[in-house]
Amino acid sequence: MTQSITILGSTGSVGKSTLAVLDLHRDLFKIEALTANTDVASLFEQCCQYKPRVAVMADDAAAEQLAVQLKDAGQTDVEVRAGHAALIDVAGSPNSSSVMAAIVGAAGLLPTLEAVKAGKRVLIANKEPLVMTGSLFMREAEASKALVLPIDSEHNAIFQSLPDDQNKAGVARLHLTASGGPFRGRSWDSLSEITPEQACAHPNWSMGQKISVDSATMMNKGLELIEASALFAMPAQKVDIVVHPQSIIHSLVEYLDGSFLAQLGAPDMRIPIAHALSWPQRIASGAQTLSLFDVARLDFQAPDMANLPCLRLARSAAEQQGAAPAVLNAANEVAVAAFLERRIPFTRIPRVIETALEQLASLDFSSVDEVLKIDNEARQVAVSALD
Ligand code: NAD
Ligand code: MG
Secondary structure, eight states, X not given: OOEEEEEETTTSHHHHHHHHHHHTTTTTEEEEEEEESSOHHHHXXXXXXXXXXXXXXXXXXXXXXXXXHHHHTTOTTSEEEESHHHXXXXXXXXXXXXXXXXXXXXXXXXXHHHHHHTTOEEEEOOOHHHHHHTHHHHHHHHHHTOEEEEOSHHHHHHXXXXXTTOOOTTEEEEEEEEOOOTTTTXXXXXXXXXXXXXXXXXXXXXXXXXXXXXXXXXXXXXXXXXXXXXXTTOOGGGEEEEEOTTOOEEEEEEETTSOEEEEEOOSOTHXXXXXHHHTTSOOOOOOOOOOHHHHOOOOOBOOOGGGOHHHHHHHHHHHHOXXXXXXXXXXXXXXXXXXXXXXXXXXXXXXXXXXXXXXXXXXXXXXXXXXXXXXXXXXXXXXXXXO
C-alpha cells in the first residue's frame, strides 16, 4: 500500500535526505505536503520535482513569492499555504498517513504534536519538541496510538537494538555514542575565538547549522540524552554517553544478562530515515555499505566532562526534569543563534544557558501552553544575558 507522507522542513538537511530516499521508492510513497520557513528557491524546485498536493511556507511573504513563481512556471496543481497555523493544519491533516518532523528547534513543537495527536506514523528528527515536553509528548502518542519512530541516528539505533515489542524489562542501560564533534580533545578555554564556520565543520556528519553548533558544544548529546530518556522512558541516570570518534556504532542497549546490542552503519542519515520510512520492512537507503575492513578499528572514550559545560548543564537538567529541559533548550536556541550572528563568542553559550536555568529551572508544567510560556520566558532571560 502507498504511504502518503508530509515532510515538515523539507528544504533542510534531514528533509533533503528524506526526499533522496523517497526518490528510490516512488512507487511506495506519495508526497502530500512539503514545508519550509523562508527558502523559496528550494521549495519551488522541490514542488516542480515532486508535485506535492500542498506546499507551506511558514513565512507569509515567502509563501506569496512561491505562489507567484509556481504560477509563472505553470505548476498550478500545488496549493500554496502560509503561516504557522497552516503548518499545524497540514501536519494533522487526514490526507497524509505519515509525517517526517524535520523542522529545527521549538518551531516544530505544535506541528509535530498535531501529527502525533492525529495518530499518524510520525518520524521524529526534530528533537527539540521532545526535549521540551518529554513524557507529555509520549503520553499524547500513547493516547492517539501514533507510531513514533526516531530518526536521530542514536535513537534509531536504540530503537533497532531493543526487542521487537520495545519491551524494556530486560534493559539495564542505554549507551549513546558521540563523535565528540570538531573540538574533541580541546580544552574549553581554548575555544573562545572559534568562528561559526569552524563550529559548523563537523568531521563525520553534514547537518544544518543549529545542530552543527550543538554538536560542537556537545549540547547535541545533552539534548539527545533528554530525548532518549523521554522516548524510551528511561531515567537519565541510566543513559550513558560514550565518545566514539568514528561514528560507526550509532548507540547501544545493555541488557541485564550482560549482552550489548548495537546498530552499526556508515554515518549517513539516509539509513535511519529509510529504516523508519519502511519499518517493520527494510528498503534500500542509497547509503554506501559499510566496509568493516576499511573501518578496521572502533575507539571509545569517556566524555571529558570538565571541558564540556553544555553537556554538564544538560545532564543536570535531564536529572532535574520539570521545566529544566525546556528552559535549557530555549536558552540554547537563543545563544546558538546569537553565536551564529557573531554577537557572542562560542564559549559564552553555556553561560547564557546557565543564567536561564538559574532563574527558571525550578518551574514545572502540566500542559503544552505552559511549556510554551516557559519557553518564551527562558528566551527573554537568555536574550538579556547575551550582553
Ligand atoms: P536545517 O536547518 O537543515 O533544516 C531545518 C528545516 O526547518 C528547513 O526546511 C527550514 O525551512 C525549516 N524551518 C526552520 N525554521 C522554521 C520555522 N520557524 N518554521 C517552520 N519551518 C522552519 O536542520 P536539519 O539539520 O535538517 O535538522 C532538523 C532537525 O533534525 C533538528 O531538530 C535537528 O536537531 C534534527 N536532526 C538533524 C540531523 C542531521 O543530520 N541534520 C540528525 C539528527 C537530528
Ligand atoms: Mg544524533
